[in-house]
Amino acid sequence: MNKNLRRKDRLLRELPLHFMLLPAIILVAVYSYGSMIGTVIAFQKFIPANGLFGSDWIGFSNFRNLFTMPNIWQVLRNTVAISLFKMAGGVIVPVVFALLLNEVASRFAKRSLQTIVYLPNFLSWVILAGIFTDILSPGTGIINMLLGKIGIQPIFFLGSQTWFPITMVLTDIWKTFGFNSVIYLAALTSIDPSLYESAEIDGAGRWKQTLHITLPGILSTMVLMTVLAMGNILNGGFDQIYNLYSPSVYATGDILDTFVFRLGIQNAQYALSTAAGLFKSAVSLIFIAASYWLADKFAGYRIF
Amino acid sequence: MIANLTDVFEAYALDGVKEYREKFPESFEGVTFDGKMYAFPYMNDNFHQTPFLWIRDDWLENTGSKAPETVEEMVELARMFKNSDPDGNGRSDTWGLGVNKNIAASDLGSITGLLSAYGIPGRQNNAIFYRRNGKITFAYIQEEAKAALAVARDMYAEGLIDPEFTVKDASILEQDIASGSLGMLYHMNWGTWYPFNLIYESDDVITRPYPIPKAEGYEYKVGIEDSRTGDVFMVSSSCKNPEAVIKILNLYYNTVEASSDADSFITYWSDEQYRLCPIYVGIPTELYAPDLFEAFEKGSGDELSGTAKSYYGYVKGFEDGSATDANAYGTWGQMFDRGSMAIALKDYRNDNAIVSNILSNDIPEIWLQNNGTLGTMVDTAYTDIIVGNKPLDSFDQFVKDWLAAGGQQTLDEMERLYPAE
Amino acid sequence: MKIKQSLPRNIFLVFNYLFLVVIALICLLPFVNLLAISFSAKLPVAAGEVSFWPIGFTTDAYAFIMHSGAFTTALIVSIKRTVLGVCINLVLIILTAYPLSKSKKDFRLRSVYSWYFVATILLSGGMIPMYMVVRYTGLIDSIWSLVLPGALPVFSMLVVMNYMRSLPQELEEAAYIDGANHTQTLLKVILPVCAPTIATVTLFAFVGHWNSWFDGMIYMNKVENYPMQSYLQTVVINPEAFFRNTSNASADIMRFAAMVNARTSNAAQLFLATIPILLVYPFLQKYFTTGLVMGSVKG
Numbered sequence A: 001m002n003k004n005l006r007r008k009d010r011l012l013r014e015l016p017l018h019f020m021l022l023p024a025i026i027l028v029a030v031y032s033y034g035s036m037i038g039t040v041i042a043f044q045k046f047i048p049a050n051g052l053f054g055s056d057w058i059g060f061s062n063f064r065n066l067f068t069m070p071n072i073w074q075v076l077r078n079t080v081a082i083s084l085f086k087m088a089g090g091v092i093v094p095v096v097f098a099l100l101l102n103e104v105a106s107r108f109a110k111r112s113l114q115t116i117v118y119l120p121n122f123l124s125w126v127i128l129a130g131i132f133t134d135i136l137s138p139g140t141g142i143i144n145m146l147l148g149k150i151g152i153q154p155i156f157f158l159g160s161q162t163w164f165p166i167t168m169v170l171t172d173i174w175k176t177f178g179f180n181s182v183i184y185l186a187a188l189t190s191i192d193p194s195l196y197e198s199a200e201i202d203g204a205g206r207w208k209q210t211l212h213i214t215l216p217g218i219l220s221t222m223v224l225m226t227v228l229a230m231g232n233i234l235n236g237g238f239d240q241i242y243n244l245y246s247p248s249v250y251a252t253g254d255i256l257d258t259f260v261f262r263l264g265i266q267n268a269q270y271a272l273s274t275a276a277g278l279f280k281s282a283v284s285l286i287f288i289a290a291s292y293w294l295a296d297k298f299a300g301y302r303i304f
Numbered sequence B: 001m002i003a004n005l006t007d008v009f010e011a012y013a014l015d016g017v018k019e020y021r022e023k024f025p026e027s028f029e030g031v032t033f034d035g036k037m038y039a040f041p042y043m044n045d046n047f048h049q050t051p052f053l054w055i056r057d058d059w060l061e062n063t064g065s066k067a068p069e070t071v072e073e074m075v076e077l078a079r080m081f082k083n084s085d086p087d088g089n090g091r092s093d094t095w096g097l098g099v100n101k102n103i104a105a106s107d108l109g110s111i112t113g114l115l116s117a118y119g120i121p122g123r124q125n126n127a128i129f130y131r132r133n134g135k136i137t138f139a140y141i142q143e144e145a146k147a148a149l150a151v152a153r154d155m156y157a158e159g160l161i162d163p164e165f166t167v168k169d170a171s172i173l174e175q176d177i178a179s180g181s182l183g184m185l186y187h188m189n190w191g192t193w194y195p196f197n198l199i200y201e202s203d204d205v206i207t208r209p210y211p212i213p214k215a216e217g218y219e220y221k222v223g224i225e226d227s228r229t230g231d232v233f234m235v236s237s238s239c240k241n242p243e244a245v246i247k248i249l250n251l252y253y254n255t256v257e258a259s260s261d262a263d264s265f266i267t268y269w270s271d272e273q274y275r276l277c278p279i280y281v282g283i284p285t286e287l288y289a290p291d292l293f294e295a296f297e298k299g300s301g302d303e304l305s306g307t308a309k310s311y312y313g314y315v316k317g318f319e320d321g322s323a324t325d326a327n328a329y330g331t332w333g334q335m336f337d338r339g340s341m342a343i344a345l346k347d348y349r350n351d352n353a354i355v356s357n358i359l360s361n362d363i364p365e366i367w368l369q370n371n372g373t374l375g376t377m378v379d380t381a382y383t384d385i386i387v388g389n390k391p392l393d394s395f396d397q398f399v400k401d402w403l404a405a406g407g408q409q410t411l412d413e414m415e416r417l418y419p420a421e
Numbered sequence C: 001m002k003i004k005q006s007l008p009r010n011i012f013l014v015f016n017y018l019f020l021v022v023i024a025l026i027c028l029l030p031f032v033n034l035l036a037i038s039f040s041a042k043l044p045v046a047a048g049e050v051s052f053w054p055i056g057f058t059t060d061a062y063a064f065i066m067h068s069g070a071f072t073t074a075l076i077v078s079i080k081r082t083v084l085g086v087c088i089n090l091v092l093i094i095l096t097a098y099p100l101s102k103s104k105k106d107f108r109l110r111s112v113y114s115w116y117f118v119a120t121i122l123l124s125g126g127m128i129p130m131y132m133v134v135r136y137t138g139l140i141d142s143i144w145s146l147v148l149p150g151a152l153p154v155f156s157m158l159v160v161m162n163y164m165r166s167l168p169q170e171l172e173e174a175a176y177i178d179g180a181n182h183t184q185t186l187l188k189v190i191l192p193v194c195a196p197t198i199a200t201v202t203l204f205a206f207v208g209h210w211n212s213w214f215d216g217m218i219y220m221n222k223v224e225n226y227p228m229q230s231y232l233q234t235v236v237i238n239p240e241a242f243f244r245n246t247s248n249a250s251a252d253i254m255r256f257a258a259m260v261n262a263r264t265s266n267a268a269q270l271f272l273a274t275i276p277i278l279l280v281y282p283f284l285q286k287y288f289t290t291g292l293v294m295g296s297v298k299g
Helices: A007-045 A061-067 A073-104 A109-124 A125-135 A144-150 A163-189 A191-199 A206-232 A238-244 A248-255 A258-264 A270-299 B007-013 B015-023 B024-029 B059-060 B071-083 B111-119 B147-157 B163-166 B170-180 B195-203 B242-258 B263-269 B289-300 B305-322 B328-336 B340-349 B366-388 B394-417 C006-037 C042-046 C061-067 C070-100 C110-122 C127-136 C154-165 C169-177 C182-193 C194-212 C212-219 C227-235 C238-242 C249-260 C260-298
Strands: B052-056 B129-132 B137-138 B184-189 B207-210 B222-224 B354-356
Touching: A007 A061, A007 A270, A007 C070, A007 C110, A007 C127, A007 C182, A061 A270, A073 A109, A073 A206, A073 A248, A073 A258, A109 A163, A109 C006, A109 C260, A125 A163, A125 C006, A125 C227, A125 C260, A163 A206, A163 A238, A163 A248, A163 C006, A163 C260, A191 A206, A191 B163, A191 C249, A206 A270, A238 A258, A238 B163, A248 B163, A248 B366, A258 A270, A258 B366, A258 C127, A270 C127, B015 B242, B052 B059, B071 B147, B071 B184, B111 B147, B111 B184, B111 B222, B111 B340, B129 B305, B137 C110, B147 B366, B147 B394, B163 B366, B163 C061, B163 C212, B170 B195, B195 B207, B207 B242, B207 B328, B207 B340, B242 B263, B242 B305, B289 B305, B289 B340, B305 B328, B328 B340, B328 C070, B340 B354, B366 B394, C006 C260, C042 C260, C061 C070, C061 C260, C070 C110, C070 C182, C070 C194, C070 C260, C110 C154, C127 C212, C154 C194, C169 C182, C182 C194, C194 C227, C194 C260, C212 C227, C227 C260
Parallel strands: B222 B354
Antiparallel strands: B052 B184, B052 B207, B129 B137
16 A cells, blocks of 8 residues: 555655654653653662662662561562462353353343443452451451351451451452453353354263363463463552451461552652562563463464 | 751740750750751650550449459459440440550550550550660560460450451541440540540540559559650741741740630640641640649649649539530540549659650661561561460560561660660 | 253253352342441441341431531542543543554554553552652642553553454555545544444543542542542541541541441442442443453454
8 A cells, every 4th residue: 555655755644643642652751661760769778868869879789688578488478379369260260150151041141140240340449348348347247147147156357367368369259250251251152153063963961062162162261361360470469458458467468569568658668669669570571471472372362 | 958946046935935945955855966956846745655544434333343453453354344244235245455456556455555564665566675684675575575465365365355456446446435345445645535535425424544554573664755756846948037937936835835824725725726837835744743733632723824724724624514615524534633644743753664765866777677577577476476376485486586687686786876874 | 052951951050040140149249238237227237237238227327428528529539530531541542552553564663662652561660669750740639640640551552452453454545545644534434433442441441540549549648639449448448547637627527427337437438439330330341341352362
């Protein structure tokens, strides 16, 4: 289409595109790239009054200090453990739900069920924390009330070191499974119906069909979603945990982001917390790069 | 960036205001660098910032008890509050002792009062530092804390303390107080101002402070901040007329401190209008408290002036029912002859129980960096022991961890910064 | 898909249906509980008696909130920031996605620009540096601090960009032949066809802004400037921080709150804050089930 344009015409044709990009470029430059420059304080003995470049450079000292802080390894362990369980649950539960929902014949029923299960995903963790703190309370919460009716002693979900991480994983799955099932439902519709027909003719029941046709058919999507989630391995869920945790569960519930938040905002250790942020970015970058490479190789998936 | 106030202060301050410098040299030490004054201290009553045991009058009466003087008696009282239906409503909806999730804070429901009974002068989870046997040490790593923690642990195990305390901060405790499920808590001196005013205003319930119960065989100690640290106000160096600040200070002093006019006192101090302007000077209690207590004994406040006279009016007014404004109950709780001020002055001070924090303006590097995480260690270690997550002996490991995580370094550094005299 | 309708199959279908209904109820019941508490009297709530139906029906909690002023102030801040934020997001998303959706032949610097934007997903400064930038640009305590730092949600932009790329070439070519320039092509030809994906990213932008609480907490020094979720975070979850900062006028509110019983007033506030989402997302459901999927899971 453009082979015959002269250079000047080409430039004129492209110019409006550059202008269209301009506002976004400026804003991203100021805020996203601007804040990247701010990470230099991770390498300084940072004194806020001296501005960004006025403090002494101390190389990787802050990083060394970070990893000798008490509890840092426990915090990292908690983060990875909680993330891994969330990832596992975040694939298995939506898949199971999608498979079961798929068996429902009535379109109306399907749509209604979907509308309901999407709801938790759209609510903020502030609201959900308010709700869960209430319903999980050992004294007056409804969950323990119901447990009591079947003879189980009250469980202090948010205050017990054993139960807290479990509660975090379960409530996160509760929040996201509905929405995450969308991808799998879409993948289900892309499976060739003739496969089912031939299996039917061969005498395979629904269960066998699920095992041998459906699951392999969405396997690539499952792997894809898992791989894409790897970049989040050090996240753990700040919004959720910050609003639900307390010092009594730090041992199993404190994650990197909450630890760094207290360090940076409550104890004004700006350089240390920026160093932690950099570390986290670096690790995430490695994971994301690896996972996108894997996704491309395995499933031919590219984001752009 | 901050103005040097020395000259302006010398030139314009009233003699009465200048007198503060003579009477409270430590407070001014904190704002003076190289001989120059850079800020003005508010003169907080540090020695008043100590824990007390607060108990509802009606629960005490309904269970036929008297105020506990020993820790054992306090535990027994907690038992009665939990089990004997002190609010008389037929439901088992009351707890023995209210506890805050921030157990080592200086706040509603913290257990610093309990620790104090065993000689631990604790104040916040990162204070205080003091000398013991000639060496600087930190309150929360003392061996005696185990005894205090054992008491709390047993109380928790027996169900006298709400198991949900680990997620309840002071505001939620306030709600529990307002709804009538708590009747005994350790708290600071302002209890009648807040939160016990809630139940006074809604149900005419009086809650009053008592000296912290003692533990047999231990000398009790309460920890306070050093007078050199406290709130101050400063003037920006770009202020064109800093003498105006001093003049406002003078005006404040004349209106509130020096005059006998009760209305001014109420307007500017009691009703807290002073908070509208950052330029003011607090009124240290030692200046007027002795006069006030003498007046109580004599039974007449006629010879008093200034602050003392106003306080006398409030206390008497509350006791005979003639003072009905909201400030009456608040003031009474602090100023009556067995109020928090009296307890701090007569009991704590006279018993030599008050221990002041050595750490003031020179802060060790390592402490600046690690005090947050060290403080969290105190909170989690103590909580773990109280709720039974860890055995009592895990305390020893906690002390080792605290020292290893920068605590020992801090103590060493402090020996250097604050040499013994 | 014809399946033999045998007895085991039918039993399975019935149980499946019941199971799914239970799952849906599990998603719904916490809100029913919340709603019930918000309409219940103080004592039954404190005693833990309220489950899915109000006991001692009363609208006191809602009345208290309407009078408190703090809730409505926060609500207005949230509405302002959401409207402003979503508009800016959409404008920037569309203006950015269109050029980037062009092929390399039509737009030679496309890859350079793409990497420029994608790099910001991979690397970020973090909380403290971002705070410093926001402060240097004078946005502390300003509503723009909630809108400008995240003005271009890159992931949403990529979704729209992919969608635009998947459109048939002929659309654009026809417009070009008719003499349309880029702006006209974008507005008159491309956009109308992109409705599903635009609806999807609008929903996400709306939800993102409405639910955002951390930025309000960090960038606003005055409680009057808090958006709804930051306000709720302090009042419901972390009341200590909130109440220690208020002036004496709020002391009256604190006393009032003690009498109304925080659990009911919290429940009422939480429920009110949920209503906008409840009203919006079901209507956009059909868009994101297709628009999102098509835009992303594509070879």
